[in-house]
Structures are given as C-alpha cells and as structure tokens.
Amino acid sequence: MKAIPYKIYLSENEMPRYWYNMKAVMKELPDPILNPATMKPCTQEELNQLFCTELVKQEFNTTDEYIEIPKGILDFYKMYRPSPLVRAYCLEKELDTPAEIYYKFEGSNTSGSHKLNSAAAQVYYAKEQGITSLTTETGAGQWGTALSMACAYYNIDLTVYMVKISAEQKPYRKAVMETYGAKVIPSPSNTTEAGRKILAENPNTSGSLGCAISEAIEVAMKTKNCRYVLGSVLDHVLLHQSIIGQETKIACEKYDIRPDIIIGCVGGGSNFGGLIAPFIGEKIQGKSNVRIIGVEPASCPSLTRGKYAYDFGDTGRTTPLLKMYTLGSGFIPSPNHAGGLRYHGMSPIISKLYHDGYIEACAVEQTKVFEAATLFARREGILPAPESAHAIKVAIDEALKCKETGEKKTIIFGLTGTGYFDLAAYISYNEGTMTDYIPTDEDLEKGFATIPKV
Amino acid sequence: MKAIPYKIYLSENEMPRYWYNMKAVMKELPDPILNPATMKPCTQEELNQLFCTELVKQEFNTTDEYIEIPKGILDFYKMYRPSPLVRAYCLEKELDTPAEIYYKFEGSNTSGSHKLNSAAAQVYYAKEQGITSLTTETGAGQWGTALSMACAYYNIDLTVYMVKISAEQKPYRKAVMETYGAKVIPSPSNTTEAGRKILAENPNTSGSLGCAISEAIEVAMKTKNCRYVLGSVLDHVLLHQSIIGQETKIACEKYDIRPDIIIGCVGGGSNFGGLIAPFIGEKIQGKSNVRIIGVEPASCPSLTRGKYAYDFGDTGRTTPLLKMYTLGSGFIPSPNHAGGLRYHGMSPIISKLYHDGYIEACAVEQTKVFEAATLFARREGILPAPESAHAIKVAIDEALKCKETGEKKTIIFGLTGTGYFDLAAYISYNEGTMTDYIPTDEDLEKGFATIPKV
Numbered sequence: 001m002k003a004i005p006y007k008i009y010l011s012e013n014e015m016p017r018y019w020y021n022m023k024a025v026m027k028e029l030p031d032p033i034l035n036p037a038t039m040k041p042c043t044q045e046e047l048n049q050l051f052c053t054e055l056v057k058q059e060f061n062t063t064d065e066y067i068e069i070p071k072g073i074l075d076f077y078k079m080y081r082p083s084p085l086v087r088a089y090c091l092e093k094e095l096d097t098p099a100e101i102y103y104k105f106e107g108s109n110t111s112g113s114h115k116l117n118s119a120a121a122q123v124y125y126a127k128e129q130g131i132t133s134l135t136t137e138t139g140a141g142q143w144g145t146a147l148s149m150a151c152a153y154y155n156i157d158l159t160v161y162m163v164k165i166s167a168e169q170k171p172y173r174k175a176v177m178e179t180y181g182a183k184v185i186p187s188p189s190n191t192t193e194a195g196r197k198i199l200a201e202n203p204n205t206s207g208s209l210g211c212a213i214s215e216a217i218e219v220a221m222k223t224k225n226c227r228y229v230l231g232s233v234l235d236h237v238l239l240h241q242s243i244i245g246q247e248t249k250i251a252c253e254k255y256d257i258r259p260d261i262i263i264g265c266v267g268g269g270s271n272f273g274g275l276i277a278p279f280i281g282e283k284i285q286g287k288s289n290v291r292i293i294g295v296e297p298a299s300c301p302s303l304t305r306g307k308y309a310y311d312f313g314d315t316g317r318t319t320p321l322l323k324m325y326t327l328g329s330g331f332i333p334s335p336n337h338a339g340g341l342r343y344h345g346m347s348p349i350i351s352k353l354y355h356d357g358y359i360e361a362c363a364v365e366q367t368k369v370f371e372a373a374t375l376f377a378r379r380e381g382i383l384p385a386p387e388s389a390h391a392i393k394v395a396i397d398e399a400l401k402c403k404e405t406g407e408k409k410t411i412i413f414g415l416t417g418t419g420y421f422d423l424a425a426y427i428s429y430n431e432g433t434m435t436d437y438i439p440t441d442e443d444l445e446k447g448f449a450t451i452p453k454v
Numbered sequence: 455m456k457a458i459p460y461k462i463y464l465s466e467n468e469m470p471r472y473w474y475n476m477k478a479v480m481k482e483l484p485d486p487i488l489n490p491a492t493m494k495p496c497t498q499e500e501l502n503q504l505f506c507t508e509l510v511k512q513e514f515n516t517t518d519e520y521i522e523i524p525k526g527i528l529d530f531y532k533m534y535r536p537s538p539l540v541r542a543y544c545l546e547k548e549l550d551t552p553a554e555i556y557y558k559f560e561g562s563n564t565s566g567s568h569k570l571n572s573a574a575a576q577v578y579y580a581k582e583q584g585i586t587s588l589t590t591e592t593g594a595g596q597w598g599t600a601l602s603m604a605c606a607y608y609n610i611d612l613t614v615y616m617v618k619i620s621a622e623q624k625p626y627r628k629a630v631m632e633t634y635g636a637k638v639i640p641s642p643s644n645t646t647e648a649g650r651k652i653l654a655e656n657p658n659t660s661g662s663l664g665c666a667i668s669e670a671i672e673v674a675m676k677t678k679n680c681r682y683v684l685g686s687v688l689d690h691v692l693l694h695q696s697i698i699g700q701e702t703k704i705a706c707e708k709y710d711i712r713p714d715i716i717i718g719c720v721g722g723g724s725n726f727g728g729l730i731a732p733f734i735g736e737k738i739q740g741k742s743n744v745r746i747i748g749v750e751p752a753s754c755p756s757l758t759r760g761k762y763a764y765d766f767g768d769t770g771r772t773t774p775l776l777k778m779y780t781l782g783s784g785f786i787p788s789p790n791h792a793g794g795l796r797y798h799g800m801s802p803i804i805s806k807l808y809h810d811g812y813i814e815a816c817a818v819e820q821t822k823v824f825e826a827a828t829l830f831a832r833r834e835g836i837l838p839a840p841e842s843a844h845a846i847k848v849a850i851d852e853a854l855k856c857k858e859t860g861e862k863k864t865i866i867f868g869l870t871g872t873g874y875f876d877l878a879a880y881i882s883y884n885e886g887t888m889t890d891y892i893p894t895d896e897d898l899e900k901g902f903a904t905i906p907k908v
C-alpha cells in the first residue's frame with residue numbers, strides 16, 4: 001500500500017468526468033414533485049418555466065447512473081478543484097485513537113464552501129440555453145456568493161434577494177457578491193409585488209428566506225430570458241455535488257482507503273448527498289457495508305424528529321410540493337449559528353434513503369459542535385464553518401468509540417467550508433455565552449400543523 | 455513539454471527540504487545590525503536575550519546557501535502546503551495577452567496568508583529551546599493569526615499586543631486568535647510600563663504598531679522562558695519564507711516554465727524575499743536574467759522614494775538599527791487599505807539587493823490596485839488581499855505590454871493572501887468612495903527628519 005500523504009490531491013487527468021446519479025440505482029425512487037394547484041405530479045414543461053431546461057431534465061433523470069460533466073463546467077472546476085482529501089493525522093494523535101480519520105475539504109475557494117459545485121453547473125446550463133439573467137435568494141450568503149462567482153465567470157446578470165436581517169448583519173457577505181458584480185437586494189423589497197405586499201403588512205419585518213424566495217421567483221417568471229436557481233434540496237443540485245463523492249472515491253481507490261463510516265452535516269442535504277453519492281450506489285448494490293451518518297442541529301431536527309410527508313419548500317408556500325422529512329414550512333427554528341442547517345425540510349433523495357434505512361441520522365447541540373470545531377481548528381489548522389463542525393463532532397465521537405473498543409475504523413467526513421464569516425458565533429462560544437436550544441414537542445407540533453394535507 | 459495544469463501541486467516527496475539563504479551568494483552583504491546604545495554591531499549574545507537562539511544563528515548565517523528544514527517543521531508545513539502554482543488561464547484570456555501568467559497562492563490556510571511559513575518555524579525553534587511563552591504585536595492581524603495557529607499546534611503560550619484601533623475595528627481577527635488559544639491585549643494596555651506611560655500621557659490614544667512592539671518586547675524581556683517574535687523584515691523571516699520560492703522553482707523545473715518576470719508586493723519584504731530567494735540566487739550567479747519587481751503602495755513608498763540609511767524598526771525607537779530603505783520611523787503613512795504594506799522600512803536584504811540593482815521597484819495607487827483585484831477575482835475566482843493585489847496590478851500591466859509588443863513572456867507573481875478580512879476596503883471601492891493618497895515631498899521630509907544620524 002502506498003504511504004498516505006497528509007493531503008491527497010488528484011491530478012487533472014485523474015479528475016472525475018462524470019457526476020453520479022443515485023436515482024439510477026435506488027430500488028425505490030423518491031415520490032414525484034407535486035403541483036400544489038392540481039396535486040398532480042409536475043411535468044417537465046411546467047418546471048421549465050421556472051428552471052433551466054437541462055436542470056429539469058436532470059431532475060427527472062432516473063436512468064443514467066453516470067452523467068457526463070460538460071467541458072465548460074470541467075474548466076470551471078479546474079479553477080478551484082480538486083479539493084484535497086486530508087488525513088487528519090494531528091487530530092488522530094490528539095484523540096489517541098486507532099481510527100484513521102479523513103476529511104474532504106471544500107472550503108478552499110472564495111465562496112468558502114461546496115456551493116460553488118452546483119453554482120458552476122447551473123450557470124453554465126443557463127448560458128448554454130441563452131438565458132441572460134438569473135435570480136436567487138440567499139440567507140447566510142454562501143449560496144449567493146458562489147452564484148455570484150459563477151455568474152461573473154460565465155458573464156450572466158444576477159439578482160440576489162438577501163434576507164434583510166442577513167444583509168444588515170453581514171455587510172461583508174453582501175460586499176463579496178457585489179465585488180463579483182451581482183445586484184444584491186435586501187428582502188422584502190419594493191421591487192416585487194410579493195415584497196410590497198409584505199412591507200405593507202409589516203413595514204418593520206426583518207425578512208425571511210421564504211419571502212426572499214417568493215421575490216426571486218416572481219422576478220424570474222416576469223423577466224424575459226430569466227430563470228430562478230436554487231442551491232440545495234433538489235435532485236439536480238445533489239447530482240452536481242456528487243463531484244465531491246466522485247473525487248473522494250477515486251482518491252480512496254488510489255490509496256486503498258476503505259471507509260467504514262462516512263459522515264456529513266445535513267441542512268437541505270446537498271453537500272451530504274454529493275459526498276455519499278457513489279458510496280451509497282455501492283451500498284445499494286450490495287457491494288459495501290459502509291455506515292453513512294447525516295448530522296443535523298438539535299435545534300432543527302428534520303430527519304430525527306420530523307415527519308415524512310409532502311410539504312412546501314419555502315415558508316411562503318409558493319413552491320411545488322416535495323415528499324421529504326419536514327418540520328413543517330411554518331416551523332420557526334430557534335436561533336442557531338449554523339444558518340446553513342436551519343431548514344425545515346430535507347432533500348427528497350436523502351429523505352427516501354433515510355426512510356429506507358440506507359443512512360443514519362443524529363442531532364447534536366451547538367455548544368458541543370463548537371467545542372469540536374475549536375479542537376479541530378487547533379489541531380488541523382482549519383477554522384471550520386459551524387455547519388461543517390457538526391460532522392467534525394460526530395467524527396470525533398466515532399473515533400473515541402474506536403479508542404474504547406480498540407477498533408481501527410476508517411472514518412471520512414465532509415468539511416464543507418470555512419468559518420471566516422461566522423466569527424460572531426465563535427466569539428459567543430469563546431465568551432461562554434452560547435446556549436443550546438432544543439425544540440419541545442409542543443414547538444414541533446406547531447410546525448407539523450402547517451404541513452398540508454395531501 | 456508536459457501540458458501545464460491549471461494548478462500545480464507538488465507531491466509530498468517533491469516538497470523542498472531546504473530553505474534558501476540568499477546571503478550565502480550575495481556579492482556584498484547587507485550592513486550589520488547596530489546596537490543603538492553603542493552604535494556597534496549587535497552580537498548574537500545580545501540578540502539571544504530577545505529572540506530564540508536558533509533564529510539569531512540563522513540571522514547571522516552568511517555561509518550556508520541551503521539550510522535544512524527540521525522534520526518538525528516539515529510536518530507542520532504538510533498540514534497546509536504545498537501551495538499551488540496556478541496558471542492564470544482565465545486572466546490571460548480576459549487580457550488577450552500572449553504572456554503566460556502564473557501565481558503562487560499562499561492564501562489557502564486559515565491565517566489567510568504566507569505568514570504561517572515563518573510562524574511555524576519560529577514557534578518550533580522556541581519549543582526546541584524550552585521556551586514556554588512568546589509575545590508579539592499585530593496590526594492588521596495576519597501575523598497574529600498565523601502565530602496563534604502555530605502556538606496552538608506546538609502548545610506554547612502566546613500573548614499578542616494588538617493595536618487598539620485594529621482590535622476594535624477587527625473584532626473577528628481577534629476572535630480567530632482567541633479561538634486558537636492566544637491572549638490578545640489591545641495596545642496600549644496597563645499590563646506594561648511602556649503601555650502605562652503612553653496611557654498616562656494620552657488616555658485616548660488608538661495605539662500604534664510602535665507601541666505594541668514596545669509592550670511585547672518588554673514582556674518578553676521580563677518573563678522567564680519567554681521570547682519575542684517578529685513576522686517580517688529580519689533575515690531569518692525571509693529565510694523561512696523561501697519555502698515559497700523553493701516550491702515555485704521546483705514546479706517551474708518540473709514543467710519547464712522559465713520566468714522572465716517575477717513580481718511580488720513589498721511591505722516589510724518577507725513574502726517577496728521568500729518568493730524570489732532561489733531565483734535571485736541564480737541571477738546573482740549569472741545563471742539567469744529574470745526581472746524581479748517589488749510593488750509598494752504609492753502612499754508608503756519606502757523603496758521608490760525612501761533613503762538607504764540606518765533606522766529603527768519601530769516608531770517607538772526601541773529596536774536595534776537596521777540599514778534599509780526607510781521613510782523614517784516617524785513617517786506617518788496616509789490611510790491605505792493594504793495595512794500589511796504600511797511600514798516605513800524594508801527588509802535589509804531586499805534593500806541591499808535593490809541598492810545593488812538586482813531588483814526593480816515600483817509604486818502603485820490603491821484605486822488601480824482594487825480595479826486589478828476586482829478583475830482578478832471575477833476571472834480567477836479568488837478574492838485577493840489588498841496587499842497581494844499590488845502584485846496583480848503590475849502583473850496585468852506587464853501582460854498588457856506583451857499584448858502590445860507581441861512578446862510571449864512568462865510572468866510569475868506572488869498571491870500572498872485572501873481578502874476576507876478586508877471587505878470594508880472593497881465596499882469603499884465598490885461604492886466609489888476610495889481615494890488615493892500620495893505623500894508630498896514635504897510629508898517625506900518630515901519622516902526623513904526622524905532618521906537617526908549614524
């Protein structure tokens with residue numbers, strides 16, 4: 001066996017040329033997307049009004065296990081990929097564990113996270129289709145930043161509706177997007193009917209992701225050659241994110257690394273779905289026994305405490321209905337610093353895999369997450385995003401179990417991004433003022449009451 | 455010739471095992487460091503009181519061209535190195551230039567810059583010597599962050615005196631250092647005599663780098679098993695930074711890349727000195743004709759408009775005297791967003807090489823720098839630090855000259871770090887409120903008047 005370096009970088013000619021489509025091997029498919037007006041499955045034609053045609057085609061593709069990545073996207077990927085698969089030698093030593101720990105690090109690009117993998121693809125297909133402008137929403141700002149970078153590269157106009165409170169609290173996130181040429185509008189705004197309506201009802205609102213989605217969709221529907229793009233949850237987003245898993249798998253095969261456990265954080269599910277994609281393929285096909293664990297915040301526990309039901313994707317109840325684990329679109333997550341994991345629902349593919357027993361889930365509290373994040377930063381030198389640190393926490397727990405049992409397991413986790421824009425959270429942890437929030441059963445019932453009857 | 459990938463990563467066994475010591479090949483050496491009390495050259499014994507013994511030995515080493523990097527430091531380097539040498543294909547296309555442009559990117563670590571290369575080495579040697587705590591000062595915060603990371607790794611206590619106004623304006627920088635376990639004290643403070651004296655005279659002062667240096671030195675001198683460490687200017691810092699140039703040179707040789715021009719930004723001179731080290735060695739030995747250009751801000755033009763003279767390293771006039779290009783330790787740089795380049799002096803090695811005609815220098819205005827930074831970000835996907843963008847600006851200028859002449863030159867520049875903590879500057883540029891500041895001759899004369907008569 002070759003000696004394993006600290007950081008495994010694939011060379012350009014080792015880079016994957018295909019995304020991995022989990023649906024092609026799933027024994028049962030996720031339930032179809034429904035049109036809430038008719039309660040019938042959405043057709044591709046219906047979705048083409050809102051999304052780029054090729055992305056809708058990918059959303060409906062249940063047959064091709066491997067989907068070729070166009071050269072125009074591979075060229076973009078070359079700018080910031082491959083991402084390294086890192087052997088956490090220093091963390092292992094600190095934990096004094098027989099386990100071998102690896103992490104796939106997606107934070108080495110200016111957007112600071114994995115989001116760029118799908119942004120690149122979505123903007124490329126828009127350009128190919130002759131689309132001249134795109135709209136989206138952003139909360140914490142990682143998706144908006146990634147999309148701004150991709151739109152600058154492919155020369156497409158972008159309007160980002162940014163939740164007003166985020167735009168005010170994170171002026172630097174806004175500044176990055178503007179440096180990349182995006183138009184950033186705090187939401188609600190008076191640029192849309194949806195925004196004006198909300199402002200008339202509540203002039204002092206600090207905005208919400210639901211409202212920002214409604215505004216972005218409205219503009220996309222009303223503007224010529226314009227489409228709306230989404231950064232997580234949907235099948236085609238997971239498809240693009242499978243570049244993470246594809247690279248990881250090639251690196252594992254090159255160095256004969258055989259993972260026993262794969263761990264990722266889950267919010268909408270896109271990084272997790274991307275990391276596990278080719279591994280779940282092998283598991284479904286009976287070729288591997290790998291344990292796969294999704295980690296969510298205890299404050300927003302859609303997999304571990306949610307219901308598997310049809311629900312809206314947004315709090316504004318304007319999107320098609322998705323069958324997924326959900327806390328209800330009206331669920332209000334208590335404050336948690338991992339903004340990217342504060343989502344009431346979950347990718348339909350991840351939901352189905354979880355429902356069918358292929359993956360496990362667990363929920364962790366944020367003070368424990370920051371404890372793990374700080375240890376990781378000091379040992380491995382990377383300041384992790386709070387979202388990513390959920391996976392770190394569980395990887396450490398599993399490694400410590402190995403220490404007790406003496407088992408030499410191989411653990412891989414996804415390190416989705418960096419925490420440069422999350423330092424207010426670190427300050428709160430360092431000062432000892434961070435607290436944990438776990439919704440009561442009553443809190444959950446209020447959310448469940450907003451799930452539509454189908 | 456092998457096809458050149460977008461990003462060249464050396465494998466672990468290709469990584470350099472030696473630093474490059476320019477002084478071993480320089481035809482004339484820089485003038486010695488003087489003790490301001492005696493005006494005689496400082497002895498190693500004198501400097502050992504303040505700095506770690508091995509670092510002082512390196513400071514005085516004028517004979518060994520290659521100095522072996524200890525395994526303990528190589529292990530640390532493996533955590534975040536090699537850094538990539540990137541072919542700027544997208545920037546070349548945008549400029550429509552026949553030139554080939556490469557950049558060595560040092561920003562892919564949590565400290566966000568090259569500073570970690572010397573921090574790792576200095577803390578390692580402190581640990582070896584049995585030192586249990588270190589002190590330093592930080593202004594913009596990159597050095598303090600890098601040192602905090604290294605101290606966490608090697609388990610050494612660290613106290614950082616951070617210029618008070620910086621600590622207030624950049625609470626997130628402070629938070630990163632604290633997350634890595636450092637004690638960060640806004641300077642001036644009441645923890646030192648120097649600080650108390652300044653506070654008594656001027657209770658509302660916002661602090662200065664000079665004062666922070668004085669406090670850090672005082673604590674180091676008075677504390678058992680404690681030393682002071684410095685992040686730029688001195689010869690041993692440039693030595694450690696030569697890892698940048700060593701990697702670059704190995705990558706160039708592997709792919710038969712022959713640079714015609716090498717460009718770096720210069721503040722104290724450490725990243726620039728590190729990048730050019732092995733290349734200047736060849737130039738001095740008559741083996742190459744490469745042009746080497748240091749780029750400084752027009753607002754703080756030590757090389758292009760300073761005097762070559764003995765001067766103090768700090769505004770507090772407490773350090774030994776260094777022979778260097780200087781604007782005078784009393785020179786007050788007008789505001790400029792590249793905080794890392796706002797230094798009145800310059801590395802004695804770089805000063806000597808410039809004085810002897812081996813390198814060129816030029817000064818650029820910050821609005822032009824941010825114009826280049828924005829173009830670079832949009833094409834190459836990396837948000838550069840304002841400091842690094844000085845090199846980008848001149849690389850673009852040289853590439854455009856090639857477009858005019860049709861010459862296919864090979865240009866390499868140093869991209870020292872990322873701009874995540876500099877977004878206030880980008881906002882000012884995006885909003886059109888950024889202005890340029892060029893000191894008048896009268897401004898310079900005021901600074902020159904503070905240069906001691908030797």
